[in-house]
Amino acid sequence: MSMRFTERARRRVVALTMAGGLALGAVGCGGGGGDDKKPETSASASKGRGSAPSAQEGKSEAPMTELKGKDGLLLQITSAQRDAGGFLTVDGQFKNDGSGSLVIPSALRGDETEILKHGTSLGGATLVDSKGKKRYYVLRDTDGRPLTTTGLTTIESGQTIPVFIQFPAPPASATDVTLQVPTFSSGTIKISG
Numbered sequence: 001m002s003m004r005f006t007e008r009a010r011r012r013v014v015a016l017t018m019a020g021g022l023a024l025g026a027v028g029c030g031g032g033g034g035d036d037k038k039p040e041t042s043a044s045a046s047k048g049r050g051s052a053p054s055a056q057e058g059k060s061e062a063p064m065t066e067l068k069g070k071d072g073l074l075l076q077i078t079s080a081q082r083d084a085g086g087f088l089t090v091d092g093q094f095k096n097d098g099s100g101s102l103v104i105p106s107a108l109r110g111d112e113t114e115i116l117k118h119g120t121s122l123g124g125a126t127l128v129d130s131k132g133k134k135r136y137y138v139l140r141d142t143d144g145r146p147l148t149t150t151g152l153t154t155i156e157s158g159q160t161i162p163v164f165i166q167f168p169a170p171p172a173s174a175t176d177v178t179l180q181v182p183t184f185s186s187g188t189i190k191i192s193g
Contacts, residue, residue: 069185075181077189088191091162096158100157120151175190
């Protein structure tokens with residue numbers, strides 16, 4: 001009985017943390033607007049808003065690291081920002097450097113039952129803090145959905161698709177961590193904030 005209570009309490013804390021962090025992120029993006037809608041956690045949900053592009057869509061930063069997949073599929077990471085709510089948001093984009101259309105691998109979601117039932121996502125990604133000897137898994141909302149870009153299907157040659165992944169934030173002493181994504185090479189990213 002106490003295990004069930006602890007799990008529910010943990011989920012509520014994660015949900016509150018996410019809501020607070022998303023609210024702070026929305027305020028930090030500026031642009032006025034007075035949007036009274038609840039914060040949305042998936043990139044596919046934000047497509048329907050019709051407002052200003054997300055922070056990562058407006059950036060044309062050089063990637064801090066590039067993870068190589070099969071057939072010319074790249075995952076370019078542009079930022080890893082530690083947020084006040086206790087989580088880390090990794091932003092980047094998929095890029096198709098190949099000559100034809102590619103299917104984004106379903107293996108990216110990992111093999112955890114809870115994540116599998118929510119479709120294609122980056123739910124299988126992990127962060128490794130080798131100095132602290134810890135591995136961090138993708139955060140989930142109270143329904144078990146991974147807090148990453150979802151609904152990934154195909155990508156045309158030369159196309160890019162913005163993505164994000166959220167993890168619990170490693171301690172402030174961890175500034176360089178390794179991002180591991182199924183079917184891709186690993187890469188080191190620098191945490192800011």
